[in-house]
Amino acid sequence: MEWKTTPALSNQAIRTVGRIFEGSHDITIFSDTLAQPLSAQVASLNPASKILTLRVFCPTGNIDDYMPNGLISFDLEKMNRDDSPLLLCFEKVQATHERIYSNLFEIRCVLADSLLITVKPGGVRVPFLLGMSASVMLDVFSGSLAISARLCNLSLGGCRLEVPLEKSMPLTIHQQIPNIHIQFPNGEGFRAKGSIRNMRPFGCGRYMAVGIRFIDLDRETRQRLLYFITESEVELARRLGMENRRAGISSLFLTSTHARKPINASNKRNRLPPMAHAVKEVARQQHIILHYLKNERPFPESILYEGADSLLHLAESDRHQFLYTLRYVGDEATWVRHSVRVAALLGDILLTQPGMAGDAREAIAGILLHAMGKPLLVSEQLPSLDINLRTSQKDLLKHHVKALHQQLHKVGWSPGPVLSNIINDINERLDGSGYPTGKTKEALSKLVRTASVIKIIDTLTHARNGRPALSPLDAYRWVYGNGGYDRQCLNRYVRRYGLYPVGSLVKYSGGFLAWVMRLGREGSPSQVRVVKNLAFEDSKLDTVLSDKDIQQLGKLEAVVDPADFQL
Template identity: 40%
Template sequence: MLIDTAIQNTTSQIMKSLFDKDHTITIFSKEAAQSIAATAIKVEPDNRKITLEIKYAGLSLSPYLNNDTISFDIEASRHGHDAEEIYNIEHVPAHIIQIDTHTYHLTCQLPNSIFSSDNRGALRVPFVLGMHARVYLEVFAHELNIEGKIRNLSVGGCMVDVRLEDSIALSVDQILPGVTLKFPNGEAFSTQGRIRHMRPFGNHGHAAVGIEFIDISPAATETLFHYVAEAEFEAALRSGTQHNARARSKLFIADAKEKKMQRQEEHDQLVSAQHTPLLRGVLEIAQQLQIMLMFMKNKHLLPAEILYECVDSILYMVNHDRKALQYALTYLHDEPEWVRHAIQVGSQLAMMLISRDPYAYKTREAVAGALLHTMGKPLLISEQLPSLKIHMSPPHAEILKQHVHALSKKLSVLDWTPSPTCSDIILNANERLDGSGYPTGMQAEALSEVVRLMSVIKIINKLTHERNGQHPQQPLDAYRWVNSRPEKYEKSLLVEYIQHFGLYPIGSLAKFSNGFLAWIVDVDAKGMPCKVDVVKNLAFRDTSIDTVLFSNDFNQIGRLEGTVNPSDYNVSMKKA
């Protein structure tokens, strides 16, 4: 990247600050489900210009252009004690040159000032160069609260950054009973709000939510003017355009509680593993499914291209390195349950179907159905079912059983017709041989082979993961549970499953006789662990280990005693 001269305007200074760190640039449109990765190849501070290079194989860039303008996010990684930062630039004029079939250069004219105006003409202040404040959204009265960070603020509203998984409870035009802004010094401001827009934000599982403040009293408006003025001063001071001798705004000087929270966030972000490309692919699928849901709820479209890119990624990973994929699936433990279950079940279904027939054309559609089949659950979130994380009471469980109908209804409204195989999975994955399943109580003779297989994969996945307060079973116990219910699950398919994944599945936590715990990374032809990642010596429970051993070194940790529940030992896969 070329930088021509010294920084001479505030926007360029912000750019330089972000470009000095590890960063990613994504071009976005509020109407397009997918963002486009970009690289800054030239910055001209004197002329306030930046040239971005993109690789784009789509039919047209028009969804990302609005009257010859583009919008993009620059996301800078945490560096030292600096905060992670996303700078958002919208509707900047762009001149596009096509370099070759899939390569474009976009020369963008940057604004002179970091400040802009909201739809009412009021000053909008971006929170940049380490400025931050927290926001707490009351989604349903006295029921569900979501925490996020403020990215910009005006008297009329704010844009907040929330985790993608939390955004599933939000919808455009939704009234928020409470919106509480909390500044680093502890001062807080509360009002009501209305969601005006939502979109994916950056590349790491976040959503940008535009909120309009409503029903504000004159006194509260005056207070809000004060906060906006203080934020404006702080932003100007940090960007070098304010040389007033006055000290920095007290609002942005962290108190003891805020400092503790910042240290914890810094620690959480620094504790990360080296992500393999395959693991990054799995986590990307989790993010894409949640983006699909956002667009289904708020833009009234199903981005089928995202769905089938996720399917094709899974099929590629199965064919490329099935064992590595199986291990990577364990890293989904922190994802929403409906996302984790869909990806793990879909991946295992792909593994088994491909082993039967690598070229079966129905496999792709079956995996698509598996990725979609839980998406009706977040569609049911309401005041009656405020979260999928709560302990499900019987009334909650009855509501949740409507998820198949909710998804089918949504797909119909979106005018999207799944293929017969995909539809079969969506509608019937929760049916059982004896008619005890739902939604229609179909029996064995009406269930397809792929649905019967899906039901076995699903129940084992449910039994081996904590759900609704129930302790997860170990694989062998889960196999016995399924085997004892031949009226519900086909035994031959259970045997086939065990032949694939074994008694000690990759990704399980194994306990060895010398008191060591280790993740099973690989198994031999007999299904016995042959490569493990030792993570804890139970003689020193507060100390973590990270040592990879192969079977010829297992004498150091003792004989294999079996698999155990990671949460019993406060052990989990670590991801960035």
């Protein structure tokens, strides 16, 4: 079947793309050589001429950087109300551009006949869209780590997967995957070995586009794969409304009545308050930086400092709202949550210290970058950072500073003195019990001592390695009794955040749980968001109370761990 030369399909594909552009969607222009993508908007789509016109603002003014040889690549992410988002990639589309004003451009893209289905030397490559789906399970490390994903397209040579950003941490380009299990809605599927041939962030969303090449296919698996490709090809034609196609849906895409529909986490993110979106974007950028480091691509310095600037700006604009917003990173990967919170609190404290405020930007960037060392060590010996670590794995993690420096050297990027100071010394202790070199009090700057206190308190107040989370008071007592930390820095921290820090979850004697939004002069919550009445396990509340109204909740009892209440 020559899809490439079928006018009916070409016209229908253009109309389908037009429908996709209707409603809420994001378009992101990406480059293989630049870290920062560009956001674009559809100016027009002409089905007759097959011209898609995009309008885009390019901060550098050099749009040619994103259009090598007159070709442009862009991603489209369309939100669906109840299902996972539609992710579609347009690669190497012929295009021309015109400068409209200053750094504002219009790009005219020529949509080819092979817009949706491409005929390649290795066979047809079928995209999964218009409700088509197939689940994928990657056994990354045999017997110790499996990652779930969704199928974006399928061909005889391989496939493209949509992997959630937080799950993509163990993956690198050229990595061998010992087992890939692709399963269609009716339960049929196949297994194959593969190799990651390319991967990159998908647009500005929270997905990684991962290209897989199938390897060592035996004859039986190859025949099954041909069957799945053919069925998927015909099913897409049916959904496109092609004539002379069978009327019934392919059995592959008949969903079992017991199948559960995936939860669209994107809709939940869309309901976040504006400042929370900004904090979550810093968290997303942590994954992007790690991806560039692991795959030895040019270091995305602009993304690192963009995150630092964002946290500083938020802390200065509305401090209480900022601290409350940090609770929204609680559902991030542990290393990301930890790095963003510590960086944010360090910035908040440094802004009040005239002698150190000038180093705040570099120090925050240092915290964000320091966090990359541990995920760089993920391997078969250390398949995850979120497990109860054995002694040998804990010893391995102590080499994370060295691993980070080695990777920075490979990508040719050297941090400045303040940033280096944070990376090298934040795990050192005043009494010489820290690592990597066992420095003592005299060798550790006030900036490092401040950052160390923030870091250890955040560690202690979150569960880790089977150890439950401590309350702020218990964490303060632990740090005070440890000779490795500066008590003056600890006292400053306690005075600033108190026993019931903004953003913490507190329990009242009336059985209510509430997020602390603001503190009064005496350090007790003066504004809270009530989210749960423990007398009604399945109920959810969302009520903001202030001052005397808080007394309705009963006596303030303690700070509690949100994970204990699925919050």
